[in-house]
Amino acid sequence: MVASTCHFSCMEDVGSWSENILEYFLRNNQITTEDGAEIVWYHAANHKAQMDEALRSSAHMIEADVLLPGNESEHGPPIMAHPPETSSDNTLQEWLAEVMKSNKGIKLDFKSLAAVEPSMMLLEKVKHYLKCPVWINADILPGPNGTSKVVDAKPFIDTVTSFFPDVTFSLGWTTGWHPEKVNEGYSWAMVKEMDYICSGLSQPVTFPVRAALVRQSCSQLLWLLEQSNRYSLTIWTGKTDNYSIEDLLYIREHFNKNQVFYDILEPQNQEFKQAIGIKVNF
Secondary structure, three states, X not given: OOOOOOOHHHXXXXXXXXXXXXXXXHHOOOOOOOOHHHOOXXXXXXXXXXXXXXXXXXXXXXXXXEEOOOOOOOOOOOEEOOOOOOOOOOEHHHHHHHHOOOOOEEEEEEOOOOOHHHHHHHHHHHOOOOOOOEEEEEEEEEOOOOXXXXXXXXXXXXXXXXXXXXXXXEEEEEOOOOOXXXXXXXXXXXXHHHHHHHOOOOOOEEEEEEHHHHHHHHHHHHHHHHOOOOEEEEEEOOOOOOOOHHHHHHHHHHOOHHHEEXXXXXXXXXXXXXXXXXXXXX
16 A cells, blocks of 8 residues: 555555545645645535536535435445435435546545445445545544434444545534533543544544534644644534634634634635635635
């Protein structure tokens, strides 16, 4: 396996799946500095219309959700949909066939274990054609106000690494946010358990964290990033979350720019980028 520090040879090798996305897009002249805020995301590119829009967009990274059709029984190929949806006009196989023609990175989000192995089998078939960064995501631990079912960490990690020992993991916590009450952040127990799981891994790991919960968790998340140079954060937002641009600027001020990515919704995304002097292209 070629190391992720390689340059052009990575373009031929699955090792590029573990390459830091800032290094990848910088090398391809798609960003100007190693700053996570420069990375543009397209979220929920599941159905064919959204996938096509994402591929035409200025996004560097395309995020999409994978599940098995119907009631997640073992039948049927993986499809691109976000619960509560149970059907889609797009299968993972069709999705990969289109995305691998582009130079965009991908993040595949799994809400259950059942879809992981059949999806890895499909990825394995295209790994020599998919030369972009690949992130594999699941919420593996309960987090602040988290009520959703977690994906069992060990079988998830073991299944993915049995196919792709170098792929970048995105490992998060289930969370909730309530507008009418004080929302606790990520606790010391939560970040320490996450580090315990991830400290034995050798590949890069990014931790998706909810924007409205980060400011009250700065000490814990700073500690977490200090545990390994393989770690980063990906800030995400819920549609109805109440948070301010000041919260994002606070994160910007306290964390290294090359360790934080921002997958946030409009209008805050544009306001944030303008506040820090990054041009927004649509």
